[in-house]
Amino acid sequence: IYGSLISWPFIEAKKIIENFGGLNNFSEPIKKYVLFETGYGPSGLPHIGTFGEVVRTSMVKNAFEALVDCETKLITFSDDMDGLRKIPDNVPNKNMLEKYIGQPLTSIPDPFEKYESFGHHNNAKLCSFLDRFKFEYEFVSSTNKYKSGDFDKTLTTILENYEEIISVILPTLRSERKQTYSPFLPISAVNGVVLQVKIEEYRPKTNSIIFIDPANNKKTEIEVTKGNCKLQWKVDWAMRWMSLDVDYEMCGKDLIESFDLASKICRVMKNKPPVNLIYEMFLDE
Known part of the structure; x- marks a missing residue:
């Protein structure tokens, strides 16, 4: 039968x-x-694509459980430490949000004035959405994982191997981006913005990086752990797989190149990327 x-x-x-x-x-x-892992970007409200990924992954999880006597877990991971890039069209109090551009989604006030932050609002909407359909899942917050120290061990390993990781990523970047690229995005202690800046020095021995903070033009040293910085998206994805030991994650076809690059980073770190399925996108036209 198998x-x-x-x-x-x-x-x-x-x-x-x-x-x-x-x-x-x-x-x-x-x-x-x-x-099993699914992902959610809480810069906007959950939508049919969010639902589609969770339902498809649940189907694979159920099929696995029918074949093997082994415990399973499905997590829905929210990238809620990402910086707010632009103000969504479907939120109130847009003017209030303008001064928080670039700050982590969980550090920005909720424009709906119901939750601790904009990130918390969208996370709550996601959980309510999934609960309505009785999915079995565990919600995981990027902010909580970074700030609690759960990611610290893997972040330290990435810092120790930053040269190899950069060598994998640089060939995929445009020439001007190559000059300033770093896997690490420090969070400014001055204005709370997630910074995309050139790292002047990597210091694995002290677990830190040195950069010029554009908020005050001062040379700044911070540890890469304890929620002081986050990782660029593709490195962040690979770090998450390694730290959480993810076995399966599917993604839309728009992320094929990102998945391939994150997988290469995983292998550089002597880890195996998860089993993956690429799915077609929902179209509204």
């Missing part, structure tokens, strides 16, 4: 099973469960 299963969720489940030795020689992960 070999004849051709429904796509079962095909995906079999890919995961083969990663752990196959059906007859299945070796349970050290963490005692298989981890």
Whole structure:
């Protein structure tokens, strides 16, 4: 029966099973469960694409559970430490948000005036949305993971291997971007903005980086841990896989190049990227 299963969720489940030795020689992960991840960018409200990724991943998770006696977990990870790039069209109090451009979404006041921050508002909408359809999931906040220190060990490893990581990323960048690129985005102690600045010096021995803060033009040294900085998106994705030990994550076709690059970063760090499925996008026309 196993070999004849051709429904796509079962095909995906079999890919995961083969990663752990196959059906007859299945070796349970050290963490005692298989981890499925979905992602959410809370700069906007959850939408049909958010729902689609969770429902598809749940289908693969259910297929896996039907084939193997192994505990599973599905997490929905919110990138709520990302800086606000622009003000969404569908929010009130737009003028109030203007002075917070660039700050982490969980540091910005909620324009709806209901939650601790704009990030918290959108996270709550996501959880309410998923709960309505009775999904089994665990919500995980990027802000909480960075600030609690859960990511610190992996961040330290990335700092120790920054040269190799940069060598993987630079060939994918335009020439002007190559001059200032860094995997690390320090958060300004002056104005709270997530900074895209050139790193003047990497100091693995002190777990720190040195940069010029444009808010005051002063040379600044900060530790890369304890929520003092976050990572650029593709490195952040790879770091998350490594830190959480993610076994399966699907993504839309718009992220094919990002997934491939994050996978290369994972391998540079002697880690295996998760099993992946690329899906088509929902179109509104």
